[in-house]
Amino acid sequence: xxxxxxxxxxxxxxxxxxxxxxxxxxxxxxxxxxxxxxxxxxxxxxxxxxxxxxxxxxxxxxxxxxxxxxxxxxxxxxxxxxxxxxxxxxxxxxxxxxxxxxxxxxxxxxxxxxxxxxxxxxxxxxxxxxxxxxxxxxxxxxxxxxxxxxxxxxxxxxxxxxxxxxxxxxxxxxxxxxxxxxxxxxxxxxxxxxxxxxxxxxxxxxxxxxxxxxxxxxxxxxxxxxxxxxxxxxxxxxxxxxxxxxxxxxxxxxxxxxxxxxxxxxxxxxxxxxxxxx
Amino acid sequence: xxxxxxxxxxxxxxxxxxxxxxxxxxxxxxxxxxxxxxxxxxxxxxxxxxxxxxxxxxxxxxxxxxxxxxxxxxxxxxxxxxxxxxxxxxxxxxxxxxxxxxxxxxxxxxxxxxxxxxxxxxxxxxxxxxxxxxxxxxxxxxxxxxxxxxxxxxxxxxxxxxxxxxxxxxxxxxxxxxxxxxxxxxxxxxxxxxxxxxxxxxxxxxxxxxxxxxxxxxxxxxxxxxxxxxxxxxxxxxxxxxxxxxxxxxx
Ligand SMILES: Nc1ncnc2c1ncn2[C@@H]1O[C@H](COP(=O)(O)OP(=O)(O)O)[C@@H](O)[C@H]1O
Ligand SMILES: [Mg+2]
Numbered sequence: 329x330x331x332x333x334x335x336x337x338x339x340x341x342x343x344x345x346x347x348x349x350x351x352x353x354x355x356x357x358x359x360x361x362x363x364x365x366x367x368x369x370x371x372x373x374x375x376x377x378x379x380x381x382x383x384x385x386x387x388x389x390x391x392x393x394x395x396x397x398x399x400x401x402x403x404x405x406x407x408x409x410x411x412x413x414x415x416x417x418x419x420x421x422x423x424x425x426x427x428x429x430x431x432x433x434x435x436x437x438x439x440x441x442x443x444x445x446x447x448x449x450x451x452x453x454x455x456x457x458x459x460x461x462x463x464x465x466x467x468x469x470x471x472x473x474x475x476x477x478x479x480x481x482x483x484x485x486x487x488x489x490x491x492x493x494x495x496x497x498x499x500x501x502x503x504x505x506x507x508x509x510x511x512x513x514x515x516x517x518x519x520x521x522x523x524x525x526x527x528x529x530x531x532x533x534x535x536x537x538x539x540x541x542x543x544x545x546x547x548x549x550x551x552x553x554x555x556x557x558x559x560x561x562x563x564x565x566x567x568x569x570x571x572x573x574x575x576x577x578x579x580x581x582x583x584x585x586x587x588x589x590x591x592x593x594x595x596x597x598x599x600x601x602x603x604x605x606x
Numbered sequence: 607x608x609x610x611x612x613x614x615x616x617x618x619x620x621x622x623x624x625x626x627x628x629x630x631x632x633x634x635x636x637x638x639x640x641x642x643x644x645x646x647x648x649x650x651x652x653x654x655x656x657x658x659x660x661x662x663x664x665x666x667x668x669x670x671x672x673x674x675x676x677x678x679x680x681x682x683x684x685x686x687x688x689x690x691x692x693x694x695x696x697x698x699x700x701x702x703x704x705x706x707x708x709x710x711x712x713x714x715x716x717x718x719x720x721x722x723x724x725x726x727x728x729x730x731x732x733x734x735x736x737x738x739x740x741x742x743x744x745x746x747x748x749x750x751x752x753x754x755x756x757x758x759x760x761x762x763x764x765x766x767x768x769x770x771x772x773x774x775x776x777x778x779x780x781x782x783x784x785x786x787x788x789x790x791x792x793x794x795x796x797x798x799x800x801x802x803x804x805x806x807x808x809x810x811x812x813x814x815x816x817x818x819x820x821x822x823x824x825x826x827x828x829x830x831x832x833x834x835x836x837x838x839x840x841x842x843x844x845x846x847x848x849x850x851x852x853x854x855x856x857x
Contacts, residue, residue, distance in 0.1 A: 496701045499659060500714040501691035501770060510713075515704060605704045606750050 359584060366581030369574045375582060379546055383562060384572045388579050390548040394463075394556035395583075397549060398542065399531045401467035402474060403524060409471070410478030411520065417479075418486045419508055438476035442530075445473040446537030454541055464552040466542025473537065474527035481526065485519025486512055514605040518598050525594050529587060535564045559583040608635040610774065610804040611656060615670035618651050618828075620663070625651040627828040628670065633821075638800050640819030640836065641808040644856065647825040649808045653776050656806070657693045658686045674774070691718065694767030698779040700759035702751035707743055710751045710762060714770040729769050737765035738795045757788025764795060775799065778808045793818045812852050816840050824848045 377387035413434075417427055449469030459465040489512050497507040513520070535558075543555035544565060557565075559579050566576035611633035618626040626648045633639050641649040654660040655672055658679065672680050679689055691714070703710050711730045720726060730747065734740040739761040743754070751762055760780055767775055777796075781789040796805055796818060809815050815822050816836060823833040824847075832839060832848045843849045850856060 492697075492699075492701050493703060495659065495662065496697070496703060497713075498662070499657060499690055499695045499697075500717065500766065501687055502713075502717050503687055506717060511703060606752060 359588075362577060362580050362584055366577035366579075369578035370581050374578055378548075379562075382571050383546065383566050383575055385575075388559065388562060388575075388582065390546060391557050391559045391562040391579065392582065392586075393548055394542075395532055395558040395560070395586075397463055397556065398466050398470060398538065398558055399528050401463065401552075402470035402531045403528060405467060405471040406474050406478050406527065407524060410475050410523075411482050413475075413479050414482035414486055415508060418483055419504065419512065434476045434479050437472070438480065442473060442534055442537045443540075445469055446540035448472070449537060449541035460553065461541065461543030461545070461555040462553045463542060463549045463556055466538055466556075467552075469537055469541040470531045470534065473534070474530055477527050477530065478520075478523045481523025482516070482520045485516035485523070488519065489515040514601065517601045517605075521594055521598050521601075525591060528590060532558065532583070532587060533560050534558075535560050539564075609633070610635040611672070611674055611806075612676075613652070613670065613672050616652070616655070616672055617669040618648070618655065618660075619667040621665050624828050629828075629830045631823060631830055631833055633804060633806060635804050636800055636802070637820040638796060638805040638807055638818055639821040639823065640815035641806060641823050641825060642810070642812055642815050643825035643831075643851070645810070646827070648828040649825055650778055652825075653695070653778050653806065653808060655680070656774070657690055657695050657776060658684070659690075659695070661686065691770050692772050693774045693776060694770050694772035696760070696763050696767055696775070696777040696780045698782050700756055700763050700783075702754070702759050702762055704752060705750070706748045707751050707754070707762060708747040711766050711769045714766065718770075730765075733765040733769040734762075736768050736795060736799060737761045738791045739765055755788075757784045757791070760784060760788065761792060761795070764792065768799075772803065774804045774806070776806050776808075779810060780807070781814065782810065789814070812840075812854075824851060826851070 374387040375392060376389055378389055379391075380386035413430070417430060421427055446469065449465055449472070453459045453465035453468050454461060459468075493511050493515065494507055497511045498504075502510065538558055538561050542558070542561075544557045544561050545555035546557055546562075547554070549556035559582060563576050563579045563583065566572055566579065609632045611631075613629050613631045616626055616629040616631075617624065629648075629652065631652075641652070643649055651660070654663075655668070656674075656679075660666055660668075668680060671678060674689075674692070678684070703713060705713075708726075708730055711733050712726045715726060715729050720729070731740065731744075734743065739758060742758060743749075743762075751759065754762060760783075764775075764777075764780070781792055784792070793814070796807065799805060800820075807815070807819060809818075819836045821834065822836045822839040824831045824839065824843075824845075826847060832843060832845045834844075839848060840852060843852065
């Protein structure tokens, strides 16, 4: 018996629709639950004041700043390094044993659980290099952790730029570097930005590796060598040690809302780049 | 005759495939030279030597000589980036960069360090006028170049090349995907331009060669079969093969 192709088409479409709705629905439910549980304890003063009594009372200002510092530093370290590697692999070298080895290394790094990065960061940065539990140790550890993501997403984005655009740029008297900066990177920007967003998400959401390397001090880090706490770590400790579930959910709410805000911001920046280069 | 480009026993191999076989050719200054011949006869290969875009291909072996104004351009010490500013190229498919009309044309001049708005404005206007496109786009220079029609995009590519203020313009089958009106406009532009430039026009359309070119070269399987003034080639070819090709017997 032959099934009506229109019928199968419709079936598949509905099924895929359903999956998409399910994914979005799941996100909405998670945000909704956190919102309900967290909103009563969340206020502007909660975000702007210091915690008291281990976080049982007061706000989460140092944790917010700790999160911002850690994420910003790791992105500042990892983006030039990762993007540079991706540019080297795609534009400046031919496929060879060396590139195979680099790619294999990147793939392997991507598959390692974050706790291993934490352990490495602890042994190497905290102990061996004597940086102690500090923002710097944490940021360097996060840098290594997110590097594979940035390299892989950037490489894919750069590879997707049509070869013809490079040819045209060269034919107009551009050097390889000018072509890379003026033509390839703008066209690849949306993909590269996606990788950076994913990486921010990973750094902001990480707990174990951060506790190992940045510690969990509740004070506001005043220098790179100070310990500090991110919102995710704060949430983890509040919940895990039963200090205050209310404050934990309020922290989670701030965390989730800021991640959403960063994503929306990135989306708009991306659209402006696309508008300029299309 | 004032020679601008000269090839001497120019031979090019891709692996074992000989794309050009000992080509001797003098391209005359301030004229349009047409390259014709069936697909695979080596026309594009010769073009890509003159602008050194061949550097992007793997496994190429080149023998013989190629010079512009008597200066060798195949050597390893040649300033390739500078060469490409003297030799502009328009490709078979229109390839606008993903940015505005204005920025497409300003791309080359900016690379040369011209950044003043008024200078760029002048260059953009002048180039678009020469490419017979100005009247169609002058009120929307900051619209994306991708929004233009195929024929307009190809003239934009010509304008972008002109903005380099090159000495030589290479056009590799620039009209192959265009309608007759756009084709006519390109030919009109080229006819004006030959006063100031040396132009090579590759075309698989012999009628276009006859219409637009002062000199015509017929290539067949990597060999330059015949080269002469267009009139002579089309009225009284020396070689039978050329005659057959022009009459559409093969190709
Ligand atoms: N990049 C390349 N690699 C291998 N062979 C090539 C390459 N480019 C051209 N050729 C070969 O060189 C010959 C001439 O090609 P081409 O110059 O493109 O001819 P035309 O432009 O006259 O159609 C053909 O046999 C073609 O297969
Ligand atoms: Mg060709």
